[in-house]
Amino acid sequence: MPIGTRSAGRILPRPEPTRRLAAATLSAPVAVRRAPVTMPQSPVISRKKASATLARPPPSVSILDIAFRRGSLVTPHGKTKPERDRLRAELKIVRSSATILRHLRLEAKPVREAMTLDFERTLVARRFGSGAGERALTRLERAEQRIRGLTRDAVRETHRAPNHEALGAAVRAFYGRISSFVREIDPDIERLREIARYLYERPHLVPGTLTLVVAGFPNVGKSSLVARLSSARPKVADYPFTTLSIAVGHADLGFDRLQVVDTPGVLGRSDRTNPAEAEAETAVERAATIVLFVLDPTGSSGYSLAEQESLLGRWHETYPTVPILPVETKSDLLKRPGDRLRVSAATGDGIETLWAAIRARLPPRTEPAEPEAPPERSEERVPFTEADDGGDAGETPAPRARKRPRGPAR
Numbered sequence: 001m002p003i004g005t006r007s008a009g010r011i012l013p014r015p016e017p018t019r020r021l022a023a024a025t026l027s028a029p030v031a032v033r034r035a036p037v038t039m040p041q042s043p044v045i046s047r048k049k050a051s052a053t054l055a056r057p058p059p060s061v062s063i064l065d066i067a068f069r070r071g072s073l074v075t076p077h078g079k080t081k082p083e084r085d086r087l088r089a090e091l092k093i094v095r096s097s098a099t100i101l102r103h104l105r106l107e108a109k110p111v112r113e114a115m116t117l118d119f120e121r122t123l124v125a126r127r128f129g130s131g132a133g134e135r136a137l138t139r140l141e142r143a144e145q146r147i148r149g150l151t152r153d154a155v156r157e158t159h160r161a162p163n164h165e166a167l168g169a170a171v172r173a174f175y176g177r178i179s180s181f182v183r184e185i186d187p188d189i190e191r192l193r194e195i196a197r198y199l200y201e202r203p204h205l206v207p208g209t210l211t212l213v214v215a216g217f218p219n220v221g222k223s224s225l226v227a228r229l230s231s232a233r234p235k236v237a238d239y240p241f242t243t244l245s246i247a248v249g250h251a252d253l254g255f256d257r258l259q260v261v262d263t264p265g266v267l268g269r270s271d272r273t274n275p276a277e278a279e280a281e282t283a284v285e286r287a288a289t290i291v292l293f294v295l296d297p298t299g300s301s302g303y304s305l306a307e308q309e310s311l312l313g314r315w316h317e318t319y320p321t322v323p324i325l326p327v328e329t330k331s332d333l334l335k336r337p338g339d340r341l342r343v344s345a346a347t348g349d350g351i352e353t354l355w356a357a358i359r360a361r362l363p364p365r366t367e368p369a370e371p372e373a374p375p376e377r378s379e380e381r382v383p384f385t386e387a388d389d390g391g392d393a394g395e396t397p398a399p400r401a402r403k404r405p406r407g408p409a410r
Ligand SMILES: Nc1nc2c(ncn2[C@@H]2O[C@H](COP(=O)(O)OP(=O)(O)OP(=O)(O)O)[C@@H](O)[C@H]2O)c(=O)[nH]1
Pocket: 217, 218, 219, 220, 221, 222, 223, 224, 225, 235, 236, 237, 238, 239, 240, 241, 242, 243, 244, 263, 264, 265, 329, 330, 331, 332, 333, 343, 344, 345, 346, 347
């Protein structure tokens, strides 16, 4: 029983503290134990975010609104009123259903297309979780099937309806059911929109094109080098994680175009990876024909050369099939001896040598460019006709499009 509490009508006496205990208690600083402050239960979100969340209705609202409006704009042609009534009901059902199906297909289209590409599929899986895009697409497909079935049943119902009231009831029932089907997939439509927005904000890498991925620790000078090597003009600043998502520029190799991909910095921590790092690793793993691993030996990036070398070593082990070309940058700040390529994005020093090294590592083209026919002999050539394109072109082969060199496995 707690001391000092009332027990059966009397208060138990509190025992006298010993002198030692009393002295210790007096000399010690008074520690007031407070009850933990409980914060309000609602999650802390910014006012702007909260108002945006409140203001935005779920996707089903606008989809159903458009569909039902289209359904109500029908003008049936029929000789008798009952015939026109029946046709109106049928058209309302068919048109609103077709509008919903078209909207659902449009919502799914960008993600469905991206899911066929290895790089984009991996990016989405890493950002939104494995199979997130596929699951949302499957649910939308299932909803489409259910809507088609529901539409067939509702149309049949209108054929059986004996009068105007029964037709109205059939249309109302259809609208109610279809609304709940569409509302059910609101989270999936939201997810697909989120994925589509994410993909839209990223540049599209052309599959099968030679791709140079520029990667390394943060703040080492990757974006500066990408700007030197390609048409891209990424943001350059003296702090880590200036680049938070991939950016693409192009370089003309004379015979082909090279995609040059700038990536966010990677810290190479084994326990955790932030979304920007994951994006860089995906580019290395899924898109790169060659990786240009940028090292900053000056220390101005804030990361030691040893840390950077350690990540380089790990990448050699993790991606054994990807050619990784290490290059030290900021050579204008530090001159050090060694065999490794050295460049300065600031002065352009060593860029030509770097280009030569990149070209040397590009995979050999599958078919060399056909030499131009000399002008005097060109008249002897049999002119190309459509019949030649059939495959049995005989002695003189039809001119063929140049094959592109094999790019990243996609
Ligand atoms: N002196 C000198 N400075 C350089 C060179 N290359 C880059 N820098 C500087 O290094 C800093 C970082 O350059 P960025 O190109 O933004 O580096 P990054 O690796 O893309 O950085 P993150 O995107 O944050 O990972 C900037 O202040 C650049 O001006 C160089 O060759 N010489």
